[in-house]
Amino acid sequence: xxxxxxxxxxxxxxxxxxxxxxxxxxxxxxxxxxxxxxxxxxxxxxxxxxxxxxxxxxxxxxxxxxxxxxxxxxxxxxxxxxxxxxxxxxxxxxxxxxxxxxxxxxxxxxxxxxxxxxxxxxxxxxxxxxxxxxxxxxxxxxxxxxxxxxxxxxxxxxxxxxxxxxxxxxxxxxxxxxxxxxxxxxxxxxxxxxxxxxxxxxxxxxxxxxxxxxxxxxxxxxxxxxxxxxxxxxxxxxxxxxxxxxxxxxxxxxxxxxxxxxxxxxxxxxxxxxxxxxxxxxxxxxxxxxxxxxxxxxxxxxxxxxxxxxxxxxxxxxxxxxxxxxxxxxxxxxxxxxxxxxxxxxxxxxxxxxxxxxxxxxxxxxxxxxxxxxxxxxxxxx
Amino acid sequence: xxxxxxxxxxxxxxxxxxxxxxxxxxxxxxxxxxxxxxxxxxxxxxxxxxxxxxxxxxxxxxxxxxxxxxx
Amino acid sequence: xxxxxxxxxxxxxxxxxxxxxxxxxxxxxxxxxxxxxxxxxxxxxxxx
Numbered sequence: 284x285x286x287x288x289x290x291x292x293x294x295x296x297x298x299x300x301x302x303x304x305x306x307x308x309x310x311x312x313x314x315x316x317x318x319x320x321x322x323x324x325x326x327x328x329x330x331x332x333x334x335x336x337x338x339x340x341x342x343x344x345x346x347x348x349x350x351x352x353x354x355x356x357x358x359x360x361x362x363x364x365x366x367x368x369x370x371x372x373x374x375x376x377x378x379x380x381x382x383x384x385x386x387x388x389x390x391x392x393x394x395x396x397x398x399x400x401x402x403x404x405x406x407x408x409x410x411x412x413x414x415x416x417x418x419x420x421x422x423x424x425x426x427x428x429x430x431x432x433x434x435x436x437x438x439x440x441x442x443x444x445x446x447x448x449x450x451x452x453x454x455x456x457x458x459x460x461x462x463x464x465x466x467x468x469x470x471x472x473x474x475x476x477x478x479x480x481x482x483x484x485x486x487x488x489x490x491x492x493x494x495x496x497x498x499x500x501x502x503x504x505x506x507x508x509x510x511x512x513x514x515x516x517x518x519x520x521x522x523x524x525x526x527x528x529x530x531x532x533x534x535x536x537x538x539x540x541x542x543x544x545x546x547x548x549x550x551x552x553x554x555x556x557x558x559x560x561x562x563x564x565x566x567x568x569x570x571x572x573x574x575x576x577x578x579x580x581x582x583x584x585x586x587x588x589x590x591x592x593x594x595x596x597x598x599x600x601x602x603x604x605x606x607x608x609x610x611x612x613x614x615x616x617x618x619x620x621x622x623x624x625x626x627x628x629x630x631x632x633x634x635x636x637x638x639x640x641x642x643x644x645x646x647x648x649x650x651x652x653x654x655x656x657x658x659x660x661x662x663x664x665x
Numbered sequence: 666x667x668x669x670x671x672x673x674x675x676x677x678x679x680x681x682x683x684x685x686x687x688x689x690x691x692x693x694x695x696x697x698x699x700x701x702x703x704x705x706x707x708x709x710x711x712x713x714x715x716x717x718x719x720x721x722x723x724x725x726x727x728x729x730x731x732x733x734x735x736x
Numbered sequence: 737x738x739x740x741x742x743x744x745x746x747x748x749x750x751x752x753x754x755x756x757x758x759x760x761x762x763x764x765x766x767x768x769x770x771x772x773x774x775x776x777x778x779x780x781x782x783x784x
Contacts, residue, residue, distance in 0.1 A: 387771060390764035397760040404752040408745040417744050483674045485728050491774035492767075499766055507759050617703050628692045628708040631673035637701055646760055653755035657748060661739070 301345035307559025308343040314562075315339035315554065318451075328458045331431070331550045335450070338554020349555065356555040359548050364439050364446075369549040370432035371517040376542030377432070377644075378521025379534045381612065383496055385638035386645075388486040391592075392604075392635065396642025398588030399608025400650035402427035402580030406573050413569055417663060418442050421654065423570055426453045427577030428647035429460075430610040435549070436514055437651055441664065447557035448567040452574030460578070460611045461618050467582045468606050468622055476593065478627035479601035483634045490526070497523040504649060510659050511652015518648055581609045585639075607636040610647035616640035668710050672730040676700030678720050687715045689735060696720075696732055709735060 302308055318336030322329035342350055349356040363369035386392055407424030415423060422442035425434045426449055434453040438446050456463065469477070497519035505512040524534045582605075589605025603623050607615040616636035623632035658664045680697040683689060689709040696707040713735040720732050739747075 387767055390767040390771070393760050393764040393767070394757070397757045400756055401753050404749045407748055407752075411741040411745045417739075417741065420745070421748075483728055485675060487776040488771065489774045489776040492770045492776075495770050495774070496767060499770065500763055503763060503766065504759065507762075508755070613701065613703075616701070620703065620705065624706070629673075629710065631705065633701055633703065633705065634674050642760070645763075646756065649759050649763075650752065650756040653759060654748065654752050657751040657755065661744075661747065663739075663744075 298344065298346055305345065305559060307563045308345055310563060311343040311557060311559045312340050314557070315343065318554075321455075328454050330546055331450075331454050331553075334547055334550025335454075335554040335557075338551040339447075339557040340554075342555045342558055350558070356551065360552040360555060363545070363548055364435070364552045365443075367436055367440060367513065369545050369552070370436040370439075371513055372545045373432045373542055373549065374514060374517035375521040376537045376539075376545075378497070378518035378523075379525045379537040381518075381522060381525075381641060381644060383522065383641050383645075384488050384493065385634055386641045387488040387492055387496060389635070389638050392638035393642040393645070394592075395585055395589060395605055395608035395639040396610075396644070396646030397608070397649075398605065399581050399585040399610070399639075399643045400428060400646050401584035402577045402582075403650055403654070405580045405584075406577035409576065410573055413573070415566075415569075416442075419445060421658065422449055423573050424577065425449070425651060425654070426456070426570075426574035427581050428610055428651055429453070429457055429578060429581060429615075429643070430647045431457070433514060433610075433647055433651045435553070437655070443556070444561055445566075445570060447553060447562050448570040449574070450553045451557075452571050456574055456578045457611045457614070460609070460614050463575075463578055464582050464606050464615065464618050465622055467579060468586065468603055468619075471583065471586045472590070472602050474626065476590070476602050477623070478630060479593075479598070480627060480630045481599065481601050481604075481632060481635050483631065493526040494523065497526065500645065504652060508649065508652035508656040510655035510664075511648065514648050515652055518644075578609070582606045585609065585643075601630065601632055601635075604632055604636045604639050607639040608643045608646065609640075610643045612640045612644050613637065615643065667716060667734050667736040668713065669734055670695065670707060670710060670732045672698060672726045672728055672732055673705075673707070674698070674700050675727050676705070676725070678722055678724050678726060678732070679704065681718060681720070681722055683715050683718070683733075685715050685718055689713060689715060698726070707732065711735065 315336045318332045321327040322332030348354045403424045407420045410420035410423040418441040422438040425437045438449045501519040504515045524530045585605035585608035589602040593600040607619045619636035620633040623630045676698045679699045683695050693709045694706045698705045716736045717734040
C-alpha cells in the first residue's frame with residue numbers, strides 16, 4: 284500500500300529529477316523565455332517568436348512525450364513541416380499580399396533582386412569550410428534568402444536537425460535588417476552616390492500584365508528550375524489570385540486565416556525541434572554567425588551591383604537601392620528610403636526600393652529553386 | 666521667387682505642419698506623405714515664407730502634384 | 737557523393753549565382769515584352 288503511494292508520488296517528482304539530470308533542458312527553457320521576451324516585450328517578429336519560444340519551452344520540459352511518436356507536437360510536425368506543407372501555405376499568403384506593380388513598371392529592378400541573393404552562395408562556400416556537410420551548407424546558405432518559408436522549406440527537407448538554428452537565425456536577422464544594413468550601406472558608398480536623386484516616373488502597368496506575370500514566371504521558372512516549383516508555384520498562386528480579382532474570398536483566406544493558422548502551427552513546430560540535445564551544440568553558434576554573414580553579404584552584393592548599374596546608367600541610379608534587393612519585404616525598402624532621405628532631403632527612393640525589394644522576393648525563390656535544381660543535376664539530391 | 670514643392674511619389678497627405686504665412690527654413694519638415702504604408706517627411710527646398718498650400722490633410726496625390734509654394 | 741567540398745562549393749557559386757541572375761534577367765525581358773504587348777492604354781484586347 285505504502286509502496287503504491289510512493290510510486291504514485293514518484294510520478295509527480297520525476298519531472299524535476301529528469302530536469303536536474305539534463306542541464307541542457309534548463310538552458311533551453313531559458314532560451315525559450317528569451318525568445319518570448321523578444322517577441323512580447325521587444326516586438327521582434329512576435330508572430331513567430333512567441334509560438335517558437337513557447338514550443339521550445341514545451342519540448343524541453345522532460346518526460347512529456349510531446350515530440351514522441353504520438354505526441355501532439357509530433358503530429359503537427361509530421362503533418363506540416365515534414366511534408367513541406369506549412370511553408371508553402373504561408374507562401375501562398377505572401378504572394379497574395381505582395382504587389383508586384385513597381386517591379387513590373389521597371390523590370391530592370393528585378394536584377395537587383397538577383398544580386399541580393401548572392402550572399403546565399405557565398406555563405407554556402409563558407410559553411411563548407413567550417414566543416415558542414417554539403418546539404419547542411421545549403422541549409423545554412425539559404426538563410427541569406429532572407430525569407431522564412433524558403434529557409435524552412437529547404438532546411439526541413441535537407442537538414443532537419445538544423446531547423447531550429449536556421450529558423451531562429453533567419454527570422455531574427457530579418458527583424459534586424461534595419462540595424463544591419465545602414466552601416467554597410469554607408470561604408471560602401473560615397474556621399475555623392477548616396478545623395479543621388481532618382482525621379483519616380485509612374486509607369487502604369489496594365490491589369491493583363493499583372494495577371495500574366497505570375498503565370499509566366501511560374502511556367503518559365505518551373506521549366507528552368509523544377510525543383511523549386513513548389514515554392515515558386517505557391518507564391519505565384521497567391522499573387523495570381525490577388526491580381527485576378529475574381530477570387531477575393533480565397534485571396535483573403537490565404538492572407539488571413541490560412542497564413543495565421545499555419546504561422547501558429549509552424550512556429551510551434553520549429554520550437555519543438557529545439558531540444559537541448561539538438562540545439563546546444565557549437566554548430567548552432569556557427570550557424571547563427573554564418574546567417575548573419577549571409578545577410579551582410581547580400582547587402583554588399585546588392586549595393587555593388589547597383590553601383591555597377593549606376594556606372595552603366597551614367598550616374599542615374601542611387602546604389603543604396605541595391606540593399607533592397609533582399610527578400611525582407613517591405614522592411615528593406617523602408618530602410619533604403621529612410622537612409623536615402625538622411626543623406627539628401629530631396630531623395631525619395633521608396634518606389635524604386637520597393638521594386639528592388641519585390642524583385643528580391645522573387646529572386647530569393649528563384650535562387651532557392653536554382654540551387655535545388657543544380658543539386659539535383661549534380662546528383663546530390665534525388 | 667517662388668519654389669513649388671512637388672509630391673515625389675503617389676500617396677496620401679497625412680499631416681501638414683505649416684500654415685500660409687509661416688516662415689520656413691531649408692530642409693525643415695513641412696508635410697508628411699504616406700506612401701506604401703510608410704510615413705515620408707517632405708522638406709522645404711529653401712528658406713522662405715509659405716505662400717500657398719495646395720492640398721488638404723487626407724488628400725490623395727499623384728507624382729509631381731504641387732503641394733505647397735514657398736517664396 | 738564523391739565530389740569534394742571545394743568543387744561542390746565553387747560549382748554552386750557559379751551555377752547558383754549565374755543561374756539566378758540569368759533566370760531573373762530572362763524574366764525581366766519577358767516582363768518588358770508583356771508590358772509592351774499589353775499596355776495600360778484604353779483598349780485591353782483579349783489576347784490568348
